[in-house]
Amino acid sequence: MSHTLFILIIIFPKQEVDSVEQRLTMSKFELAELRKIHEELMLAINTTKKENKAIVEPALEKIRQQVCLSVFLSVGCLITVSIYNRTIRYT
DSSP: OOOOOOOOOOOOOHHHHHHHHHHHHHHHHHHHHHHHHHHHHHHHHHHHHHHHHHHHHHHHHHHHHHHHHHHHHHHSSOEEEETTTTEEEEO
16 A cells, blocks of 8 residues: 655745734734733722721721611610611510
8 A cells, every 4th residue: 555745845035924924923022912901900909898898898887887876766676677688676
């Protein structure tokens, strides 16, 4: 049994090869820049979330306490109000 090996050689003009290599290099550079920007944006988002939580959580806790106090003063008994699951307990 005989096997024949064919080799196909395609010759592109140097100008076309240079153009493709240049576009490839530019694409790699742009991808690296986009990844860097993505990492910076993710870091900024996480930092903003932490700062927001540090500001908002104490204010929410204060509001929860004021709601409980105002309900207690108006009703005459202690009512625990849960903002998250919307339940009310009387004590």
